[in-house]
Amino acid sequence: MLLRTYIPQAPLSGFVDFFWYFEGYTSPYSQELTLPDGSIELVFNLSGGKINLIDRENKGLVRAYGSSVICGPHSKSFIIDTSVKSTVVGVHFKPGGVYPFLKMPVDEVHNIHVSLDALWGVQAHDMHEKLLLTKTVDDKFQQLEKSLIKLASQPLIQHPAVHFALNEFLRLPLKRPLSDVIGQMGISHRRFIQIFKEEVGLTPKLFCRLRRFQEVLNRIDQAKNVNWLDVAMACGYYDQMHFIKDFQAFSSLNPTDYFSRLDRHHNHVGILI
The missing domain is CATH 2.60.120.10 (Jelly Rolls)
Incomplete structure (x- = not known):
């Protein structure tokens, strides 16, 4: 290989x-x-x-x-x-x-x-x-x-509001509420969401949820034992219930099932048919 x-x-x-x-x-x-x-x-x-x-x-x-x-x-x-x-x-x-x-x-x-x-x-x-x-x-x-x-059909530049927001959102866990970040844009909340979706493909809220989910995977992929509450808090979840809900929504697996799978590697899980 x-x-x-x-x-x-x-x-x-x-x-x-x-x-x-x-x-x-x-x-x-x-x-x-x-x-x-x-x-x-x-x-x-x-x-x-x-x-x-x-x-x-x-x-x-x-x-x-x-x-x-x-x-x-x-x-x-x-x-x-x-x-x-x-x-x-x-x-x-x-x-x-x-x-x-x-x-x-x-x-x-x-x-x-x-x-x-x-x-x-x-x-x-x-x-x-x-x-x-x-x-x-x-x-x-x-x-x-x-x-x-x-x-490339246009100059290789990113909208300033999207560029600023991504720099903030990629800091994990997000230190400030989403509304605070958007409030610094100088454009309306609605307009920012429209631009962000056009360039990134997701709403800002959904993008940040996915970043948290990926941070969870990064933390547990090499771990031998996991305290799920500690992981949830470290990755910016308010409680374990919201963490489990997000994990299942994104992966189609609950956290314990995912962690117990020996056939997993980052972002991939083998399927037996």
């Missing part, structure tokens, strides 16, 4: 966390539950097959999304098909980072996957073909960098 990551140069580095490349992974499970973190990814399958996801709303039907897909910002878990060994390359965006490239409000892809061909047409096809033609992993990363710069 080969896993590589790469942080692009400026100006992309202000919008992209990293590029990643995954080759030769064989999961012991045919499906994996993927937990939400509100992030957005582009995924390109370089093995010649389609990207398959499981439709939980339709009796577990396998849905094929072509050879490239955008995973919109999720606030609920979804299931990926891991039954076939594949080689994939992807882009993991920073919060709000995909907006200059998407050419549409980001909240329109909330909780969904969309084929890149449907979004970008021939540009998506060209990106995929060029990735197939490049030989080394480093060359693929360089090609992704060039393609994204070319794809």
Whole structure:
């Protein structure tokens, strides 16, 4: 198995966390539950097959999304098909980072996957073909960098209010009430929420809830024993009841069930069929 990551140069580095490349992974499970973190990814399958996801709303039907897909910002878990060994390359965006490239409000892809061909047409096809033609992993990363710069439909800048808010929200736990942060914007509460949804894909409140959930996962992933009340308080929950409610809403599992699973790794849980 080969896993590589790469942080692009400026100006992309202000919008992209990293590029990643995954080759030769064989999961012991045919499906994996993927937990939400509100992030957005582009995924390109370089093995010649389609990207398959499981439709939980339709009796577990396998849905094929072509050879490239955008995973919109999720606030609920979804299931990926891991039954076939594949080689994939992807882009993991920073919060709000995909907006200059998407050419549409980001909240329109909330909780969904969309084929890149449907979004970008021939540009998506060209990106995929060029990735197939490049030989080394480093060359693929360089090609992704060039393609994204070319794809940007507007200057690579973030709305000042969104930029300020994200800096505050990414401090965990959030030290001030959400209303205090929004009060410093100089724009109306309603207008800020609209802009934030357009660029990040989630409401500010939902984004902060997901950040707390991810902080919980970070704290327990390497732990041998867990005091759930201590974890809840450390991550900014008012009480254990709200913590459990959020955990179940985001993961489809209760905290104890998740922690007891030996088949888990960060944001992924194996599924036996």
